[in-house]
Amino acid sequence: MTMSKLNKVLMISLLVICTLWLVVPFTMAVLWSLVDPSQPWTADKLLPPAMSFYRWIDMWQNSSLKSALFTSYALAPSAAVLCLLLAAPTAFALGRFKFPGREVAKTLCLLPLVVPPFITSIFFSSVLFQLGFTGWRFGAILFAHAVLFLPYAIRILTVSFEQVRQEHIDAARDLGASHWARFRVAYLPALKPGIFAALLIVFIQSIEEFAIAFIVGSPSIVTIPTLLFSALGQDFVRPNAAVLSLILVVPNVILMLVLEWLLKSANPTLSSGKG
Amino acid sequence: MVAIRIDELTKQFEAFTALAKLSLEVEQEEFVTLLGPSGCGKTTLLKLISGFLDPTEGTIHINGKDVTRTPPEARDTALCFQSYALFPHLTVRENLEFGPRQKRISAHDRKARVDDVAEKLSLHAQMDKLPNQLSGGQQQRVSLGRALVMRPSVILFDEPLSNLDAKLRDQVRIEIRRIQKEYGLTAIYVTHDQNEALAMSDRVVVLNGGRVEQIDTPEALYHAPKTRFVADFIGDANVFSGTVQGEVQPGLWRVETAMGTYDVATSTPPKEKDVDLCWRPESAVLGDAGHTGKVINRAFQGHFTDLMIETKGVSYRVQSRATSAQEGDTVNISIPPEQLILLERTA
Amino acid sequence: MSARKWLLIAALLTPGLGLILVLIGTVVYIAVAQSFGFYTITGESGFTTQFWSDMIGRKLFSRSINYSIYVGVLSAIFSVALAYPLALWLRKPFAGSMAIGAVLKAPLLIPGLVAAFLFINIISYNGIVNQLIQWLGFSDAPIRMQNDSNAIGVLILQTWKNLPFALLLLTGAVRGISDEVLDAARDLGAGTWARFSKVIAPLTVSGMQASLVIIFIGAVSDFSFQVIAGPTNLQSMSQLMVTFKDRGDWNSAAVVGVSLMMIALIGSALMAIGARLMLRRRLT
Numbered sequence: 004m005t006m007s008k009l010n011k012v013l014m015i016s017l018l019v020i021c022t023l024w025l026v027v028p029f030t031m032a033v034l035w036s037l038v039d040p041s042q043p044w045t046a047d048k049l050l051p052p053a054m055s056f057y058r059w060i061d062m063w064q065n066s067s068l069k070s071a072l073f074t075s076y077a078l079a080p081s082a083a084v085l086c087l088l089l090a091a092p093t094a095f096a097l098g099r100f101k102f103p104g105r106e107v108a109k110t111l112c113l114l115p116l117v118v119p120p121f122i123t124s125i126f127f128s129s130v131l132f133q134l135g136f137t138g139w140r141f142g143a144i145l146f147a148h149a150v151l152f153l154p155y156a157i158r159i160l161t162v163s164f165e166q167v168r169q170e171h172i173d174a175a176r177d178l179g180a181s182h183w184a185r186f187r188v189a190y191l192p193a194l195k196p197g198i199f200a201a202l203l204i205v206f207i208q209s210i211e212e213f214a215i216a217f218i219v220g221s222p223s224i225v226t227i228p229t230l231l232f233s234a235l236g237q238d239f240v241r242p243n244a245a246v247l248s249l250i251l252v253v254p255n256v257i258l259m260l261v262l263e264w265l266l267k268s269a270n271p272t273l274s275s276g277k278g
Numbered sequence: 279m280v281a282i283r284i285d286e287l288t289k290q291f292e293a294f295t296a297l298a299k300l301s302l303e304v305e306q307e308e309f310v311t312l313l314g315p316s317g318c319g320k321t322t323l324l325k326l327i328s329g330f331l332d333p334t335e336g337t338i339h340i341n342g343k344d345v346t347r348t349p350p351e352a353r354d355t356a357l358c359f360q361s362y363a364l365f366p367h368l369t370v371r372e373n374l375e376f377g378p379r380q381k382r383i384s385a386h387d388r389k390a391r392v393d394d395v396a397e398k399l400s401l402h403a404q405m406d407k408l409p410n411q412l413s414g415g416q417q418q419r420v421s422l423g424r425a426l427v428m429r430p431s432v433i434l435f436d437e438p439l440s441n442l443d444a445k446l447r448d449q450v451r452i453e454i455r456r457i458q459k460e461y462g463l464t465a466i467y468v469t470h471d472q473n474e475a476l477a478m479s480d481r482v483v484v485l486n487g488g489r490v491e492q493i494d495t496p497e498a499l500y501h502a503p504k505t506r507f508v509a510d511f512i513g514d515a516n517v518f519s520g521t522v523q524g525e526v527q528p529g530l531w532r533v534e535t536a537m538g539t540y541d542v543a544t545s546t547p548p549k550e551k552d553v554d555l556c557w558r559p560e561s562a563v564l565g566d567a568g569h570t571g572k573v574i575n576r577a578f579q580g581h582f583t584d585l586m587i588e589t590k591g592v593s594y595r596v597q598s599r600a601t602s603a604q605e606g607d608t609v610n611i612s613i614p615p616e617q618l619i620l621l622e623r624t625a
Numbered sequence: 626m627s628a629r630k631w632l633l634i635a636a637l638l639t640p641g642l643g644l645i646l647v648l649i650g651t652v653v654y655i656a657v658a659q660s661f662g663f664y665t666i667t668g669e670s671g672f673t674t675q676f677w678s679d680m681i682g683r684k685l686f687s688r689s690i691n692y693s694i695y696v697g698v699l700s701a702i703f704s705v706a707l708a709y710p711l712a713l714w715l716r717k718p719f720a721g722s723m724a725i726g727a728v729l730k731a732p733l734l735i736p737g738l739v740a741a742f743l744f745i746n747i748i749s750y751n752g753i754v755n756q757l758i759q760w761l762g763f764s765d766a767p768i769r770m771q772n773d774s775n776a777i778g779v780l781i782l783q784t785w786k787n788l789p790f791a792l793l794l795l796t797g798a799v800r801g802i803s804d805e806v807l808d809a810a811r812d813l814g815a816g817t818w819a820r821f822s823k824v825i826a827p828l829t830v831s832g833m834q835a836s837l838v839i840i841f842i843g844a845v846s847d848f849s850f851q852v853i854a855g856p857t858n859l860q861s862m863s864q865l866m867v868t869f870k871d872r873g874d875w876n877s878a879a880v881v882g883v884s885l886m887m888i889a890l891i892g893s894a895l896m897a898i899g900a901r902l903m904l905r906r907r908l909t
Contacts, residue, residue: 014721021728028743028744028746028747031747031753032742032743049756088640091641092636093640093642094641095637096638100630100634102631111642112642112645114646117893118649118652119842119846119863121848121866122652122863122866122886123652125867125878126651126652126655126882127652129655129659129664129875130651130655147648150644153645154645157642211737211738213738213849231742232738232849232852235738235741236852252734252739255735256735259733259734330811330812350808350811351811351814352814356812357808357809357812361805363803363805365806365810365828366828367827376813376823428814
């Protein structure tokens, strides 16, 4: 009985902290984004004296937000697809073949995660300089994103490939299925959730990636994170930064929820037959 | 002397009563088994004694001291877990030393105790291995050893043999009993296996639905079960509902059942007219007299033959050492009056 | 295995693992080479230790190293220290535990830059915290909390961002310990602290090491939290590296970069070994 009482107290205190932790910051951000420039929001007022969507409209019309949105949302899906294509053969090898050095290969795949991002981005741009390849910055960022987020895609797809059941492949063969039919009936059902999860996670990572976009892209390429960074830095206007923060975070949260749901629903589709 | 005294112990999980007003006394150095089907409350009782659960009502005394609200880490009990629960990151020696370290026993004493237990359980060759390098039987011995080094007032066993294969089970069973006697330990042993209970215990507590059905020696449980549940649960039994007709001779009562009449020898007269009548399949005598029935199934089992016989639409089981009866044959069976048992009718 | 199969596997690994090795390998190679004077973009290229000896003598550099290590170590320790009790609390599901887990993991969804903005928004000169302080009468004038010289703001942000990650790893590890093992420890006389230090911590040490190392590497090379919320008189190593690069001094940037990589490597090894040693000593 005391245990459940303790749990209740802990839970309430935690909820209070979380409110402070999440609800207050976001409410503040929303309020700041709605401040009308006609009357400044001074410290002595609980709510902004005048509220409007002026900042949102202004940002949309008079800043590089449009081009940043375009760049980010062109970059992320391309990086996701490219990353998936690059990851698939490696994941297939790691998931379907037993070979000496397999564990080492799996560990090496994690390398991009342990090298600090600013080192990667600065010296990647240095390499580009050395090669004289400075023309297509968008392409350089795309390439870097696709390779740097490979660890996620390889990990997820390797697990998916491991879950493809040999009996299903054998059964399909036994029943005379062609290569394509075998892939559709035995591989695809097991791979599908992994493919979506990998695409989504690379998409999200790419959307919010800052170091590469900032170092390799500057000054010509602007993504939402780099735009937000400059809004927080040299030309700090709080309401504008609030607008950008919300634009960056809201799609992110929605996509993450989709991802969570995907990963949860991934298991039942694989549970056919005995384990 | 009484080692454990349990008074009217009740445990409720919200609306569900896991244990209802259970009372039990266990003598010093006694080996008592808690026996029953899953969900009967035996594990709940063990957890109450070891302190992992708090009773809703009632008290527990160990060696005269009230420990009802004492947490498990401060209780003088040691538990052998079903899964052994060895610490996977510690060697056998470190596992054995874990308890004495917690009790701040001096290094010298600790070593003496661990060596003594290792000797008695022949664990010397395994002392520096990790649990996952041991066989099931060895892990079981380490788990027993870890409890023994605590020199507890009471040692508790939670189905310790259920993860061993059949051959090893007999061996470990004998070993547990030997160690218990050597150390003079008071032991409470939980199992759902009636053979284990009968073979090991001084006394057996048969539990059903959170209540005690019967507390008795293994012999008494088998030969004189008090309830239909006990008769059914321990060994094979044929049980029929019947009505007492009256005393035909001093100490001999006539009972009418669906398959015919029986004369039952009993020193305690039945309290009610409606009774359950029970006999063991091996008590039946195949001969010329008695109830006539038809063999509907025959299974040769080696040292006996198992027959299913039907009389007046009632089927029952008979075990005979020498019979040539085949399926479809008509046979006569009789049961000696002293082998018939009258059971209390339970609701 | 036949040569043919090896060839197949090598071909399959090339676009994924191969590209990773090429990219990371080139990046590390260029960084090391530039730090020793090669590949200079303007001026002469050739082996020299000049950039190293110049850099090591500079106060800016040593202050930056100390500061980055300070942020890295403390962020890793704070995140793990906070995540452990939460992971233990959430080990067994109870009514509401899912909701709490979700709320605790929410920072994973929020990009670091947004987190930094939300944070400075709250502690800024006319933010809600200052309003509250004035309203409660603790102080007449707003207090300056942004860019504090002890980098408390950066530590709070790092912990906020990394706690969910440590929680994720540790919850998995803690759930892997069976109830019976914990009960056994209790039965043998282990109290709450002994159960944690002698059973739970050693059994989850790999999860703890992984969280410490990954959080350390992330925090030691922090750039955005430092620039937005960190002390203005100090530079983190990433920040210093970017400063040099912006000046076109690639060789000096490379010296800082290589130092940062070495600190990340050595630091993570030390943290991993330290965690294990500390537990080992407790046991015997």
